[in-house]
Amino acid sequence: MNISKVTAVFFSPAGGTKKVARAFVSALPYLAEDLDLTPFAKRLESRSFGGDELVVFAVPVYAGRIAPLAAERLVHMRGSRTPVVCLAVYGNRAYEDALLELTALARQKGFVPFAAAAAVTQHSIMGRVAAGRPDGQDKENLSFFARRVSTKLAEAQNPQDLTVPCVPGSLPYKPYKAVGFVPFALSSCIRCGRCAALCPAGAISLADPRQTDAARCTFCMGCVRICPVGAREVDKEKLHSAEAIFVQKFGARRELEFFL
Numbered sequence: 001m002n003i004s005k006v007t008a009v010f011f012s013p014a015g016g017t018k019k020v021a022r023a024f025v026s027a028l029p030y031l032a033e034d035l036d037l038t039p040f041a042k043r044l045e046s047r048s049f050g051g052d053e054l055v056v057f058a059v060p061v062y063a064g065r066i067a068p069l070a071a072e073r074l075v076h077m078r079g080s081r082t083p084v085v086c087l088a089v090y091g092n093r094a095y096e097d098a099l100l101e102l103t104a105l106a107r108q109k110g111f112v113p114f115a116a117a118a119a120v121t122q123h124s125i126m127g128r129v130a131a132g133r134p135d136g137q138d139k140e141n142l143s144f145f146a147r148r149v150s151t152k153l154a155e156a157q158n159p160q161d162l163t164v165p166c167v168p169g170s171l172p173y174k175p176y177k178a179v180g181f182v183p184f185a186l187s188s189c190i191r192c193g194r195c196a197a198l199c200p201a202g203a204i205s206l207a208d209p210r211q212t213d214a215a216r217c218t219f220c221m222g223c224v225r226i227c228p229v230g231a232r233e234v235d236k237e238k239l240h241s242a243e244a245i246f247v248q249k250f251g252a253r254r255e256l257e258f259f260l
């Protein structure tokens with residue numbers, strides 16, 4: 001198959017999923033562009049893709065499922081038997097039903113999920129878990145996967161020739177139950193509004209970024225990461241004790257798993 005271009009469609013509040021998507025796409029031999037669906041303003045963005053294009057869906061795993069706001073955004077993507085690579089990006093604990101859910105969603109929307117992978121990044125809440133990832137080894141693994149993906153595409157005459165691999169996960173999906181910490185603004189907040197513009201849930205007031213609607217927050221930590229003066233944080237004591245448990249239970253390094 002001749003591929004005219006590849007579009008990396010991602011949702012990445014804390015930036016880890018974007019790093020994985022970029023590392024993967026940059027190792028593919030096609031002209032590439034990004035479609036970043038993270039900000040609240042992009043929640044209704046719709047896009048149609050042709051059968052000669054390649055799409056990469058990259059989303060974070062929350063509680064073993066696709067992050068709900070990522071799933072809500074992907075519903076507006078339309079394929080026309082468009083080949084898609086599904087990437088579930090997780091914080092070294094587990095990805096459970098996320099890849100199955102992502103590939104099923106892709107099919108419903110007219111894509112052919114002929115390749116899929118689960119990749120590790122730094123845990124966006126428990127930052128000591130998988131700290132510094134994706135690292136050099138991860139990038140090498142993603143490049144290897146990218147070469148396998150381009151070979152599979154080159155060997156196919158058209159999208160109907162692409163086989164769809166089985167991926168781990170089970171039905172019914174695990175009920176979604178994410179727990180986390182609601183970040184708050186410190187008095188050092190300079191009201192620059194970057195957090196409010198990014199917040200995928202629209203939980204931070206644009207008029208006064210010191211105000212957070214805790215009921216809308218999805219604990220994604222995007223605001224903490226983007227703040228230029230470090231003026232947003234979560235309850236540190238609670239975080240440190242939860243993090244210590246996570247490091248102990250889920251500290252052993254997990255590597256890229258891919259399905260072709």
Ligand SMILES: Cc1cc2nc3c(=O)[nH]c(=O)nc-3n(C[C@H](O)[C@H](O)[C@H](O)COP(=O)(O)O)c2cc1C
Pocket residue numbers: 011012013014015016017018059060061062063064065089090091092093094095121122123124125178179180218219220221
């Ligand atoms: C609410 C929430 C739930 C999460 N649940 C999981 C999980 O079930 N398994 C896991 O390994 N990582 C989990 N993580 C970590 C993220 O999957 C991981 O850090 C991902 O890279 C975040 O993507 P981002 O950096 O692009 O925002 C969770 C993170 C958040 C914020």
